[in-house]
Amino acid sequence: MAASKYQAPRGTFDILPDAARIRARIERTAAEIFVRAGYEPVSTPAFEDTELFERGVGRSTDIVRKEMFTFEDKGGRSITLRPEGTAPICRAYLEHGMHKLAQPVKLFYAGPFFRHERPQAGRYRQFHQLGLEAIGTDSPLADAEAIMLLAELLAELGVPGVQLRLGSLGSPDARRDYLEELKAHLRAHEAELSKDVRERIELNPLRAFDSSDEGTRGVMENAPTIVERLNEEDAAHFAEVCSLLDASGIDYEIDPTLVRGLDYYTRTIFSFVCSELGAQSEVGGGGRYDGLIEQLGGPPTPAIGWAAGVERIMLALGEKAEATDRDAFVAVADDGQRQRALALTGELRHAGLAVEVDLAGRSLKGQLKHADRIRARRAVILEADGTMQLRDMQTGDQHPVEPGAVADELSK
Numbered sequence: 001m002a003a004s005k006y007q008a009p010r011g012t013f014d015i016l017p018d019a020a021r022i023r024a025r026i027e028r029t030a031a032e033i034f035v036r037a038g039y040e041p042v043s044t045p046a047f048e049d050t051e052l053f054e055r056g057v058g059r060s061t062d063i064v065r066k067e068m069f070t071f072e073d074k075g076g077r078s079i080t081l082r083p084e085g086t087a088p089i090c091r092a093y094l095e096h097g098m099h100k101l102a103q104p105v106k107l108f109y110a111g112p113f114f115r116h117e118r119p120q121a122g123r124y125r126q127f128h129q130l131g132l133e134a135i136g137t138d139s140p141l142a143d144a145e146a147i148m149l150l151a152e153l154l155a156e157l158g159v160p161g162v163q164l165r166l167g168s169l170g171s172p173d174a175r176r177d178y179l180e181e182l183k184a185h186l187r188a189h190e191a192e193l194s195k196d197v198r199e200r201i202e203l204n205p206l207r208a209f210d211s212s213d214e215g216t217r218g219v220m221e222n223a224p225t226i227v228e229r230l231n232e233e234d235a236a237h238f239a240e241v242c243s244l245l246d247a248s249g250i251d252y253e254i255d256p257t258l259v260r261g262l263d264y265y266t267r268t269i270f271s272f273v274c275s276e277l278g279a280q281s282e283v284g285g286g287g288r289y290d291g292l293i294e295q296l297g298g299p300p301t302p303a304i305g306w307a308a309g310v311e312r313i314m315l316a317l318g319e320k321a322e323a324t325d326r327d328a329f330v331a332v333a334d335d336g337q338r339q340r341a342l343a344l345t346g347e348l349r350h351a352g353l354a355v356e357v358d359l360a361g362r363s364l365k366g367q368l369k370h371a372d373r374i375r376a377r378r379a380v381i382l383e384a385d386g387t388m389q390l391r392d393m394q395t396g397d398q399h400p401v402e403p404g405a406v407a408d409e410l411s412k
């Protein structure tokens with residue numbers, strides 16, 4: 001085996017054809033669902049000015065404090081590989097005057113993101129997200145629609161054991177009193193908290209709900225929750241989101257302790273977790289970020305969105321991710337038929353079928369073995385006398401087929 005001393009950097013990985021094929025299918029399925037719902041594709045650069053994330057994601061978050069790949073470019077500007085997609089899309093929304101378009105502007109995206117995290121199953125330093133954002137509406141209808149689309153995507157892909165957790169963080173003004181109450185609770189139990197949580201009582205008290213530290217968890221069991229303290233308007237907004245999900249038959253569980261790792265969230269937040277995943281159990285999540293665009297210097301613009309992790313979807317799918325995706329393999333029983341085989345392959349591809357032909361001069365037995373390996377559903381076998389057989393690769397059943405009828409038979 002040819003080996004080199006060079007390897008993909010820690011926490012990153014090569015995407016080889018088997019995995020690339022599954023990814024392409026996931027992205028295609030997502031794009032179909034999004035386009036049907038009127039969302040449009042968008043793509044932003046892989047790096048941005050560091051300040052965009054400091055302001056957008058928040059200086060008190062783990063992402064900004066510890067996880068960004070930040071460097072100086074040759075002009076001395078601080079650049080960061082994007083750790084997430086929402087702040088860049090809001091930057092693009094403002095930069096291109098999208099507030100002048102009919103609102104909400106509905107966008108979707110897919111691509112690589114970068115976080116300097118401790119690598120483990122489901123957590124990488126370069127990973128891939130697909131997600132959507134509906135910018136320019138505060139209607140609970142947009143919250144419900146966004147959640148429904150992620151539910152639909154996970155269902156369509158066949159992700160097993162999915163559960164939706166739903167919460168609300170209220171609006172920032174209303175949250176202020178609650179945060180003071182929470183800080184007082186944390187301060188009263190300071191000695192029992194982990195160092196990390198203790199250090200962030202003032203900066204980011206909500207993160208205490210997310211801690212895996214035993215002492216902190218004990219303190220949080222009796223902590224007041226934001227869902228109990230929502231003001232009238234925020235509570236009405238949250239109740240409406242819940243009732244819209246009920247009406248659409250989406251199952252969820254209200255989780256008053258739900259928090260997220262980014263500072264921009266307001267009101268609705270949600271998380272889709274999967275029982276098939278270990279510690280990194282969230283396949284996707286998001287929420288409302290009504291203050292972000294203003295935070296970036298734009299006019300007040302409410303918005304909602306989410307992102308899902310492509311690697312986590314693949315882990316959750318496990319074996320189910322494997323798809324048979326070749327309609328047929330064209331084999332020859334006699335070398336004299338190779339020219340015809342290639343021409344037939346071209347015709348079948350032209351008819352929209354996924355077809356391969358032997359390119360390695362294998363024997364018929366070798367060709368059928370190869371057809372099996374590439375998971376072709378059927379084999380078309382060209383006999384020495386010019387007749388053709390159609391073979392079902394699963395059952396081994398074989399019957400003669402007229403040359404003109406091959407494409408129709410394969411489409412069945």
Ligand code: HAM
Pocket residue numbers: 083084085086115117122123124125127128129131132133260261262282283284285286287288289304305306307308309310311312
């Ligand atoms: P997030 O929760 O940080 O949200 O990431 C979204 C998803 O990306 C997670 O649910 C997870 O599946 C995946 N993910 C995150 N970090 C990693 C990692 N290190 N390795 C593998 N997968 C990972 C956001 O990024 C928000 N921008 C979502 C959003 C959009 N909110 C509103 N609009």
